[in-house]
Amino acid sequence: MTENDHDLRDRFAALRRHEEAQAPEFTALPNSVRKPVRPRLKVTPIAAATCLVAIVVAGLLFKTPWQRPQPQPGKPVASILEWKPPTDFLLDTPGRQLLGTVPAIGAFQGDLITPTPHRRSPQVRKPALP
Amino acid sequence: MKQTDLQDELERMHTASFGWALLCCNHRREEAEEVLQTTYLKVLEGKATFGGESSLRTWLFGVIRRTASEQRRQRWLRLQIFDRWQTALPVSMHAPDPEHMASASEHSRTLLKALAVLSARQRQVLHLVFYQDLTIEEAAQILNLNLGTARTHFERGKRQLRKMLNPSGVQR
Numbered sequence: 001m002t003e004n005d006h007d008l009r010d011r012f013a014a015l016r017r018h019e020e021a022q023a024p025e026f027t028a029l030p031n032s033v034r035k036p037v038r039p040r041l042k043v044t045p046i047a048a049a050t051c052l053v054a055i056v057v058a059g060l061l062f063k064t065p066w067q068r069p070q071p072q073p074g075k076p077v078a079s080i081l082e083w084k085p086p087t088d089f090l091l092d093t094p095g096r097q098l099l100g101t102v103p104a105i106g107a108f109q110g111d112l113i114t115p116t117p118h119r120r121s122p123q124v125r126k127p128a129l130p
Numbered sequence: 131m132k133q134t135d136l137q138d139e140l141e142r143m144h145t146a147s148f149g150w151a152l153l154c155c156n157h158r159r160e161e162a163e164e165v166l167q168t169t170y171l172k173v174l175e176g177k178a179t180f181g182g183e184s185s186l187r188t189w190l191f192g193v194i195r196r197t198a199s200e201q202r203r204q205r206w207l208r209l210q211i212f213d214r215w216q217t218a219l220p221v222s223m224h225a226p227d228p229e230h231m232a233s234a235s236e237h238s239r240t241l242l243k244a245l246a247v248l249s250a251r252q253r254q255v256l257h258l259v260f261y262q263d264l265t266i267e268e269a270a271q272i273l274n275l276n277l278g279t280a281r282t283h284f285e286r287g288k289r290q291l292r293k294m295l296n297p298s299g300v301q302r
Contacts, residue, residue, distance in 0.1 A: 005260070008291065012260035015238045016149060023148040024163055026141045 131180065139186055140170055146262055150191050153257045154198035157242060161205075165198045172197065184271050191258070191272045244294040252287030255280055
């Protein structure tokens with residue numbers, strides 16, 4: 001900083017005086033500082049470990065083992081080979097028999113239009129040159 | 131340092147802190163008050179602790195600067211997320227507060243307009259040296275800059291500021 005900076009210093013000093021006059025009271029600001037601080041919940045590692053052990057023990061005690069469903073004595077059990085799904089009929093689409101078989105060559109007796117015998121187009125005979 | 135001593139020190143430096151907070155918030159009074167309040171809370175609740183490596187004022191100004199940056203980031207984020215659907219025209223985050231400008235004298239208004247043109251670093255260094263009467267070394271500490279960098283910002287900012295304040299071209 002040089003001595004020639006006094007012009008700038010004066011300008012900043014004027015701004016400082018203006019802003020200092022506008023500054024809020026200090027007592028007005030830190031009101032919220034005095035607000036009661038909420039006690040922070042302190043979870044000690046021992047308490048956390050105790051809770052974890054209690055949860056595991058409770059889980060072991062009340063755990064019901066998984067059991068395979070047993071067949072009832074009086075009820076016959078259907079074999080999987082005999083079982084038919086209720087929506088089986090949906091698989092029967094129209095024309096399925098045609099699509100499922102391979103036709104033999106020459107053995108088809110259907111309604112196909114027999115091809116007309118090929119006719120040769122008449123040729124115009126050119127006259128012989130003299 | 132005891133809580134009461136700390137509070138006394140904060141009170142002693144309150145007007146200077148307010149001036150610095152104003153600059154960090156682009157002369158927006160409400161934002162500056164909020165920043166100052168948050169800073170005091172941090173200090174008195176022990177979230178920001180004075181290590182004694184620098185003067186208390188330098189340290190406090192550093193805390194104010196960081197708090198202002200945090201709040202500016204939060205405000206920007208809020209603007210991006212919530213206010214983008216609002217039809218109101220976005221208010222520039224860098225323009226000086228028009229209310230503050232209107233209340234200032236003609237002399238101060240010219241200075242504020244010229245300061246707004248400078249880069250943030252240049253503005254901050256000049257403020258700390260001329261407004262707060264700190265040395266460039268202390269300004270560098272507050273802004274977390276090298277001394278050489280702070281000096282460069284100071285010289286360039288000063289030259290530019292003088293050019294804007296004295297357009298007749300009187301170089302001193």
